[in-house]
Amino acid sequence: MARLLLIEDDVAIRTPLIRALRERGHAVASSSTAMEGVQIALNDRPDLVVLDLGLPDLDGREVLRMLRAVSAVAVIVATAVDDETEIVGVLDAGADDYLVKPYSAGQLDARVRAVLRRGTLAAVDQTIVVGQLRIDPGTREVRLNDTLVELAPREFDMLHHLATRAGQVVTKRELLTAVWRIPHGGSDKTVDVHLSWLRRKLGESAMEPRYLHTVRGVGVRLSVPAGSW
Amino acid sequence: MARLLLIEDDVAIRTPLIRALRERGHAVASSSTAMEGVQIALNDRPDLVVLDLGLPDLDGREVLRMLRAVSAVAVIVATAVDDETEIVGVLDAGADDYLVKPYSAGQLDARVRAVLRRGTLAAVDQTIVVGQLRIDPGTREVRLNDTLVELAPREFDMLHHLATRAGQVVTKRELLTAVWRIPHGGSDKTVDVHLSWLRRKLGESAMEPRYLHTVRGVGVRLSVPAGSW
DNA sequence: GCGCAGGCTAAGGAACCGTTAAGGATCGCC
DNA sequence: GGCGATCCTTAACGGTTCCTTAGCCTGCGC
Numbered sequence: 001m002a003r004l005l006l007i008e009d010d011v012a013i014r015t016p017l018i019r020a021l022r023e024r025g026h027a028v029a030s031s032s033t034a035m036e037g038v039q040i041a042l043n044d045r046p047d048l049v050v051l052d053l054g055l056p057d058l059d060g061r062e063v064l065r066m067l068r069a070v071s072a073v074a075v076i077v078a079t080a081v082d083d084e085t086e087i088v089g090v091l092d093a094g095a096d097d098y099l100v101k102p103y104s105a106g107q108l109d110a111r112v113r114a115v116l117r118r119g120t121l122a123a124v125d126q127t128i129v130v131g132q133l134r135i136d137p138g139t140r141e142v143r144l145n146d147t148l149v150e151l152a153p154r155e156f157d158m159l160h161h162l163a164t165r166a167g168q169v170v171t172k173r174e175l176l177t178a179v180w181r182i183p184h185g186g187s188d189k190t191v192d193v194h195l196s197w198l199r200r201k202l203g204e205s206a207m208e209p210r211y212l213h214t215v216r217g218v219g220v221r222l223s224v225p226a227g228s229w
Numbered sequence: 230m231a232r233l234l235l236i237e238d239d240v241a242i243r244t245p246l247i248r249a250l251r252e253r254g255h256a257v258a259s260s261s262t263a264m265e266g267v268q269i270a271l272n273d274r275p276d277l278v279v280l281d282l283g284l285p286d287l288d289g290r291e292v293l294r295m296l297r298a299v300s301a302v303a304v305i306v307a308t309a310v311d312d313e314t315e316i317v318g319v320l321d322a323g324a325d326d327y328l329v330k331p332y333s334a335g336q337l338d339a340r341v342r343a344v345l346r347r348g349t350l351a352a353v354d355q356t357i358v359v360g361q362l363r364i365d366p367g368t369r370e371v372r373l374n375d376t377l378v379e380l381a382p383r384e385f386d387m388l389h390h391l392a393t394r395a396g397q398v399v400t401k402r403e404l405l406t407a408v409w410r411i412p413h414g415g416s417d418k419t420v421d422v423h424l425s426w427l428r429r430k431l432g433e434s435a436m437e438p439r440y441l442h443t444v445r446g447v448g449v450r451l452s453v454p455a456g457s458w
Numbered sequence: 459g460c461g462c463a464g465g466c467t468a469a470g471g472a473a474c475c476g477t478t479a480a481g482g483a484t485c486g487c488c
Numbered sequence: 489g490g491c492g493a494t495c496c497t498t499a500a501c502g503g504t505t506c507c508t509t510a511g512c513c514t515g516c517g518c
Binding site for chain 2: 054074084087088091092094095096097104106107109112113114115117118138139140152153175
Binding site: 474478485 | 489490491492493494495496497498499500501502503504505506507508509510511512513514515516517518
């Protein structure tokens with residue numbers, strides 16, 4: 001899963017923790033001193049460092065500062081000190097999380113994954129692809145065969161809703177509540193009209209459907225045209 | 230300084246917490262129910278959500294799932310339950326951090342900053358370049374084609390917010406909470422007017438947009454003009 | 459062939475947006 | 489404390505786009 005570096009001087013904690021983390025699929029390097037730990041961090045470039053604060057050679061805060069100075073590596077600080085001021089201080093010094101001993105390997109693992117997840121989550125592309133259709137809700141752009149298609153607000157919302165359920169039949173009622181935000185009432189005809197406009201802009205018609213298929217008596221389905229895989 | 234959404238039904242906790250967070254420079258919106266909270270998250274796009282697990286209308290885990298489904302927003306879960314299994318479960322469900330009540334505003338603030346730091350890490354106080362536009366948050370200077378553009382405070386904040394999300398559509402509501410720091414209320418018209426001034430100073434207009442594109446019915450998008458790479 | 463669901467066009471009105479102008483608030487500077 | 493300058497908000501007007509309703513037509517299913 002991830003490449004971890006454990007800096008912890010107490011063998012009674014270190015050995016079982018390394019075992020447990022390896023069992024959970026991580027690659028674990030370890031060190032019992034701060035200086036060696038920083039060295040390893042520099043050479044191996046782990047994804048995350050688990051740092052004990054009570055090290056013999058250097059103050060934990062100082063280690064944190066050194067780690068931060070040489071890389072943007074994620075750091076989870078683990079210590080026996082459960083003190084408000086200490087927690088705030090360590091977090092502000094650059095730690096990503098703070099864990100009070102004693103803690104289980106399970107929780108450490110969960111926190112490791114949470115911290116690493118956040119680092120990669122920032123730039124998610126939510127573009128939905130259906131055949132030659134690309135729908136990007138972030139920019140609200142739609143491309144068909146790489147050419148931009150200009151859609152009105154309702155048209156886009158409707159297409160987006162259908163695209164997230166590609167292959168499934170969606171009722172007009174559902175579209176009215178999801179796109180038009182009117183739970184009850186509203187006319188199915190409205191949907192029909194917008195659907196017609198949408199088809200036109202996608203270069204198709206009800207007679208010659210490519211993406212938008214009406215299912216008579218039920219609703220509409222967005223699906224990949226035959227022979228376009 | 231971040232834009233936070235606090236979802237918490239207990240007034241005795243909510244009110245002082247909002248106060249404390251605001252005093253620390255955050256813009257805070259709040260909700261006492263899960264459903265309303267998800268709505269606000271969708272509309273305002275806060276940087277981070279502080280989520281109480283004991284809500285009356287929906288299970289916290291379910292709220293977490295809904296938030297994650299619609300955005301990559303950071304989430305810190307706060308609850309009275311200090312149970313190993315629960316903590317691991319919530320973190321694996323997508324939470325970025327887990328905080329056991331009672332907690333101090335100071336620690337929450339520190340954890341908020343830690344989580345957001347991990348998410349952005351490089352982008353803070355760094356000059357942003359979009360096409361021929363250079364935006365420096367440090368000096369609050371904007372240059373277009375290397376010539377300085379004088380902007381009013383609101384104009385700069387608005388441009389900066391848009392620039393950090395270049396290519397993405399930003400709603401006027403979001404700008405009102407982010408730039409104007411008013412979670413609710415405020416008029417969209419205000420944004421329109423400032424936008425118009427900003428366009429003028431950037432040597433463009435709504436009719437002939439280069440960087441600032443309005444997306445009708447949704448908001449505005451800052452993007453690189455075609456043919457300027 | 460009849461009834462009904464759906465397709466499409468047209469038209470009026472509503473919603474939205476851009477811009478300018480004016481009044482008020484704030485701030486710095488004398 | 490007064491003065492000027494800057495900035496922000498609100499209001500108003502005009503233009504444009506978009507949405508809904510209505511109406512007519514097609515074609516499917518029985």
